[in-house]
Amino acid sequence: xxxxxxxxxILPQLICSLPEENRYYxxxxxxxxxxxxxxxxxxxxxxxxxxxLEMLVICLEDFDPGVKEGASWGLGxxxxxxxELSQAVVDAGAVPLLVLCIQEPEIALKRIAAxxxxxxxxxxxxxxxxVVDAGAxxxxxQMIPNPDAKLKRQxxxxxxxxxxxxxxxxxxxxxxxxxxxVLTCLKDSDEYVKKNGATLIREIAKxxxxxxxxxxxxxxxxxxxxxxxxxxxxxxxxxxxTLGYVAAHSENLSMAVIVSKGIPPLCLCLVxxxxxxxxxxxxxxxGQIGRHTTEHARHVAVANVLPTLxxxxxxxxxxxxxxxxxxxxxxxxxxxxxxxxxxxxxLHEAPPSIMKHIIGQFSKVLPHDNxxxxxxxTTGGLKKVQEIKAEPGSLLQEYINTINNCYPxxxxxxxxxxxxxxxxxxxxxxxxxx
Amino acid sequence: xxxxxxxxxxRGSMAALARLKERLAGLREEYFLTNxxxxxxxxxxYKAAVRIQRWFRAxxxxxxxxxxxxxxxxxxxxxxxxxxxxxxxxxxERAYFIKKExxxxxxxxxxxxxxxxxxxxxxxxxxxxxxxxxxxxxVNNELVRYELQEFADMKENEEKMKDLExxxxxxxxxxxxxxxxxxxxxxxxxxNSPFRKSPxxxxxLLQQSKPLTHRKQQVKSPFADELYxxxxxKEPPGFVASLPVLPADxxxxxxxxxxxxxxxxxxxxxxxxxxxVRESMYSSPPKAREPTRGExxxxxxxxxxxxxxxxxxKNHEKYEPSLFTSGKYGQxxxxxxYFREVYPKKWVADKDFETLFSSIALFEKFGKTYSxxxxxx
Numbered sequence: 001x002x003x004x005x006x007x008x009x010i011l012p013q014l015i016c017s018l019p020e021e022n023r024y025y026x027x028x029x030x031x032x033x034x035x036x037x038x039x040x041x042x043x044x045x046x047x048x049x050x051x052x053l054e055m056l057v058i059c060l061e062d063f064d065p066g067v068k069e070g071a072s073w074g075l076g077x078x079x080x081x082x083x084e085l086s087q088a089v090v091d092a093g094a095v096p097l098l099v100l101c102i103q104e105p106e107i108a109l110k111r112i113a114a115x116x117x118x119x120x121x122x123x124x125x126x127x128x129x130x131v132v133d134a135g136a137x138x139x140x141x142q143m144i145p146n147p148d149a150k151l152k153r154q155x156x157x158x159x160x161x162x163x164x165x166x167x168x169x170x171x172x173x174x175x176x177x178x179x180x181x182v183l184t185c186l187k188d189s190d191e192y193v194k195k196n197g198a199t200l201i202r203e204i205a206k207x208x209x210x211x212x213x214x215x216x217x218x219x220x221x222x223x224x225x226x227x228x229x230x231x232x233x234x235x236x237x238x239x240x241x242t243l244g245y246v247a248a249h250s251e252n253l254s255m256a257v258i259v260s261k262g263i264p265p266l267c268l269c270l271v272x273x274x275x276x277x278x279x280x281x282x283x284x285x286x287g288q289i290g291r292h293t294t295e296h297a298r299h300v301a302v303a304n305v306l307p308t309l310x311x312x313x314x315x316x317x318x319x320x321x322x323x324x325x326x327x328x329x330x331x332x333x334x335x336x337x338x339x340x341x342x343x344x345x346x347l348h349e350a351p352p353s354i355m356k357h358i359i360g361q362f363s364k365v366l367p368h369d370n371x372x373x374x375x376x377x378t379t380g381g382l383k384k385v386q387e388i389k390a391e392p393g394s395l396l397q398e399y400i401n402t403i404n405n406c407y408p409x410x411x412x413x414x415x416x417x418x419x420x421x422x423x424x425x426x427x428x429x430x431x432x433x434x
Numbered sequence: 435x436x437x438x439x440x441x442x443x444x445r446g447s448m449a450a451l452a453r454l455k456e457r458l459a460g461l462r463e464e465y466f467l468t469n470x471x472x473x474x475x476x477x478x479x480y481k482a483a484v485r486i487q488r489w490f491r492a493x494x495x496x497x498x499x500x501x502x503x504x505x506x507x508x509x510x511x512x513x514x515x516x517x518x519x520x521x522x523x524x525x526x527e528r529a530y531f532i533k534k535e536x537x538x539x540x541x542x543x544x545x546x547x548x549x550x551x552x553x554x555x556x557x558x559x560x561x562x563x564x565x566x567x568x569x570x571x572x573v574n575n576e577l578v579r580y581e582l583q584e585f586a587d588m589k590e591n592e593e594k595m596k597d598l599e600x601x602x603x604x605x606x607x608x609x610x611x612x613x614x615x616x617x618x619x620x621x622x623x624x625x626n627s628p629f630r631k632s633p634x635x636x637x638x639l640l641q642q643s644k645p646l647t648h649r650k651q652q653v654k655s656p657f658a659d660e661l662y663x664x665x666x667x668k669e670p671p672g673f674v675a676s677l678p679v680l681p682a683d684x685x686x687x688x689x690x691x692x693x694x695x696x697x698x699x700x701x702x703x704x705x706x707x708x709x710x711v712r713e714s715m716y717s718s719p720p721k722a723r724e725p726t727r728g729e730x731x732x733x734x735x736x737x738x739x740x741x742x743x744x745x746x747x748k749n750h751e752k753y754e755p756s757l758f759t760s761g762k763y764g765q766x767x768x769x770x771x772y773f774r775e776v777y778p779k780k781w782v783a784d785k786d787f788e789t790l791f792s793s794i795a796l797f798e799k800f801g802k803t804y805s806x807x808x809x810x811x
Contacts, residue, residue, distance in 0.1 A: 183578060187586045216571060219578030226579060252564060259568045260575045 002036045002043050011036070011050040018055040023064040030059055030070030034077050041081035048078060048085060053092035060097040065106045072101055072109070076116035083123035090120060090127060095134045102139045111151045114140065118158035125165035132162060132172055141176035149190035156185060156196035164203040170211055174204060179218040186227040191235050194227050198238035205242050209249035216253060221246060221260045228265045236269060237278050244285030251292035258289060258296065263303045270308050276318065280325040283309060287329025294338050301342035306333065310346055310354065330354055338365050340372050347384050355388065356396045363402040373406055382407065386416045606643060609636065613645040 005011065014029050021029075033052050037044040052074075059071035075094050079086040094116075101113035117136055121128035136158070143155045159178070163170040178200075185197035201220055205212045215221065221243070228239040243262050247254040266289075269282040286309070290300035300306075312318055313326040334357040337343060346358055362381070366373050376382055385403055390396035404412045413419060454461070518525075555561070617623030617637065625634035755765060776786065 180578065183582060184585050187582045187589075189589065217574070219571075219574045221571075222575030222578050223582055226582065252567070255564070255568055256571045259572050 002039050005032075005036055006043060006046045011047060011052065015050060015052050015055045019058050023062065023067050026059050026062065026067045027064075027070045030056065030067065030074045034070065034074035037074060038077040038080075041085065044078045044081050044085050048088050053078075053088060053094070057092050057094050057097060060094060060101065065104060065109045068101055068104070069106075069109045069112050072098060072112045072116045076112065076119045079116065080119040083127070086120050086123045086127050090130050095120065095130055095136075099134045099136050099139060102136070102143070107148050107151055110143065111148075111154050114143070114151065114154035114158050118154060118161050121158065122161040122164075125169065128162045128165050128169055132169060137162065137172055137176045141173075141178050141181075144178060144181050144185065149188065149193055152185060152188065152193045153190070153196050156182075156193065156200050160196065160200035160203045163200065167207045167211075170204045170207050173200075174211060174214060179214065179220060183218070183220060183223040186223045191231060194231055195235045195238060198224060198227055198235075198242060202238045202242040202245060206245040209253065212246045212249050212253050215242075215246065216256045221257055221262065225260055225262050225265055228269065233273075234275070234278065236273075237281055240266065240269060240278065240281045240285050244281065244288045247285065248288040251296065254289050254292050254296055258299045263289065263300060263305065267303055267305050267308060270305070270312065276322045279312060279318075280322045283312065283322070283326045283329045287325070287332045290329075291332035291336060294336050297333050297337035298339040298342075300333055301337050301339045304342075306330070306337075306342055306346055307349075309333075310349060313354070314349070314351060327353070331357055334358060334361060337361055340365060340375065344376075344379050344381060347381055352396075356399065359385065359388070359396060359399040359403070363399040366403055366406045377407070377411065382411070383415045386412070605639065609639040609643040610646045613640060613643060616640045 011033070014032060018026060018029055033047055033056065037047045056071045056074050059067050060075075062068060062071075072094075075089050075098070079089045098113045098117055098120075102110055102117070104110065104113075117131055117140070121131045140155050140159055143151060146152060146155075159173055163173040182197055182200060185193050186201075188194055188197070201215060201224060205215050224239045224242050228236050228243075231239075243257055243266065247257045247262075263286070266282050266286050270279055270286075273279055273282070286300060286305055290297045290305075309326050309330050313323055313330065318326070331354075334343075334354070338361065340362070343358055343361060346354070347362075350358055362376070362385075366376060382403075385400055388396070388400065390400060615624050617626040617633075622628055623637060623640070625637040625640065627634075760766075778784075778786075
């Protein structure tokens with residue numbers, strides 16, 4: 001239908017007389033343009049080529065809020081499709097008018113203007129910079145405490161689209177003093193407000209350690225963790241990724257995440273969620289937390305995360321991406337983990353690719369610790385080690401040799417497979433001494 | 435005589451000779467053998483002599499060579515010693531310097547080692563500061579969590595209150611509507627069943643509520659729409675589209691008043707502007723401003739500039755005659771035609787001004803259209 005309209009050339013006629021008509025006409029015309037432009041980039045391109053942008057911008061200057069709403073909605077749908085159309089919208093001079101629209105008292109107009117700004121700035125850093133230069137950030141930041149849920153959604157989405165492109169833009173967003181007001185959004189009753197709030201924090205946290213530091217200092221990590229705990233499904237995803245990004249920057253930040261009790265919710269996510277990409281994100285975040293030092297790995301291991309990760313890795317229903325991420329996370333954590341009681345249960349179930357890391361860890365710890373050696377024997381670990389077949393000369397074999405060298409010969413022989421047969425053979429061949 | 439003496443000698447020598455001749459063969463052999471022995475001896479002796487000489491000469495040569503080499507060694511020894519002694523000072527200085535440098539390096543390494551360890555432990559990887567920081571973070575987190583919880587609770591309370599209020603309002607409205615269900619003295623109402631111990635709370639509500647009156651017809655102000663639409667609407671406000679409706683139960687005011695319908699009609703009569711007025715109404719704002727601008731230009735109130743001091747008049751407000759109309763004999767009437775006069779005596783190079791280029795082609799042809807006889811000198 002939209003294509004039919006475009007083909008019939010109705011658009012130019014609609015547009016040419018727009019400035020002189022009254023507000024009802026303008027509203028209806030804006031509605032038509034929006035409806036045509038929303039279906040595909042080609043149609044939006046056709047709308048732009050027929051000169052609609054100037055008219056929509058003229059409508060934006062109108063006094064009637066309904067007309068402004070229709071115009072900005074149309075601009076939003078045009079700008080949504082691709083960067084060139086966004087650039088065309090910006091070139092038509094729409095951005096300062098949209099920023100003015102945001103300051104209007106009508107809530108619906110604010111909502112639409114915020115969503116249009118969000119659509120414009122999401123494509124590229126230059127467009128985001130244009131939006132920022134028009135002074136949008138201050139007004140958007142002022143609207144965060146507004147009680148209207150849909151408005152908050154759009155505002156948070158706009159800020160996160162601006163902040164995601166570069167460090168400078170993220171710093172500008174932070175300088176608008178959104179912390180700690182943004183944290184109240186994480187406690188909102190509306191799911192999408194929580195999601196967009198978490199997205200905004202994620203976009204800020206991912207750039208540099210300093211920005212993550214700001215988030216931690218303002219208590220953002222605790223708020224995000226609570227948000228993860230209280231929501232379900234894809235709403236959790238940006239929160240999980242925030243924790244991952246914060247922990248990835250440095251070990252101090254990772255320790256801060258641990259101290260804020262971040263690991264149990266992530267573990268719950270791994271277990272409860274059904275979607276693979278959320279599980280993959282949770283596994284990645286846990287890997288980032290645990291990979292720094294032995295302390296971190298110990299905290300992660302104590303929370304009983306490793307068996308869960310291993311189960312996911314071995315599970316045939318997991319997708320490739322999930323498996324890769326779980327394997328990487330396991331590898332990173334295991335390489336620093338010296339907490340042997342957590343490694344024991346893994347020993348029995350792990351596939352060979354993970355096994356070599358586990359054995360490697362054992363071979364690093366056992367030569368130095370008596371009690372650990374004793375425990376290792378009593379829990380059947382040594383037996384399991386003997387049963388592993390490794391090619392001679394491989395890394396695994398070296399680790400196994402190191403472990404075997406920690407124990408006296410008899411014990412190693414005792415636990416090696418087939419020892420009972422050897423003993424029985426000796427019994428058979430033995431001549432009793434009379 | 436000689437012969438005689440010779441003879442004796444001869445006889446003697448002849449005998450000797452014979453004797454010699456007898457011995458000759460043996461003598462020959464003897465002679466030969468002796469010679470041969472001597473010869474061989476001589477050869478042997480010769481060879482021995484050669485050998486001795488050879489050996490001796492060799493000894494001499496060897497001694498000489500030994501001497502030479504000894505001398506050479508001596509020279510070299512002295513020379514090298516001399517050279518070394520000359521550069522001894524530098525060598526010692528260098529060695530001393532290297533030794534000092536190694537020592538200083540080691541000491542510097544020691545200092546740097548301790549300083550870096552201290553610095554890193556105190557500032558960069560300060561364990562205690564990290565611990566304090568993490569404690570502060572957890573305290574802050576607790577605070578933030580508490581505040582957020584408070585905020586969430588507050589929000590919930592607000593919503594609950596709003597719901598409650600809405601319900602209350604609903605109930606009260608219902609009670610007002612169903613006021614007739616109130617029980618009278620004779621007949622108990624629906625909510626006041628005789629079998630109940632105490633009347634239903636609804637009964638109490640009914641008792642307290644005021645009965646609803648007939649709703650007044652909502653008179654929408656005729657001005658609202660038009661004023662709202664004024665900035666963008668093309669047509670100017672005709673002040674009112676419809677006549678306002680007076681309330682039906684309005685009492686007729688006492689006095690000699692005209693019929694209100696008539697009055698209203700007269701007062702709110704629709705404007706029917708002439709074509710000229712309508713044109714100017716529809717015209718764009720800039721054009722509308724122009725008549726006023728023209729009028730302002732035409733009769734300004736204030737021509738004189740602001741004069742702060744009265745003496746300004748006397749000195750500055752002089753009549754300045756126009757240059758165009760002033761001539762040699764006073765002022766010429768405005769509009770007299772004249773042309774620029776030519777003064778050949780004033781010419782600098784016997785030539786009048788030359789135009790660099792002809793500005794107007796037609797005027798160039800002045801006096802030259804047909805022939806050069808019409809030339810102006």
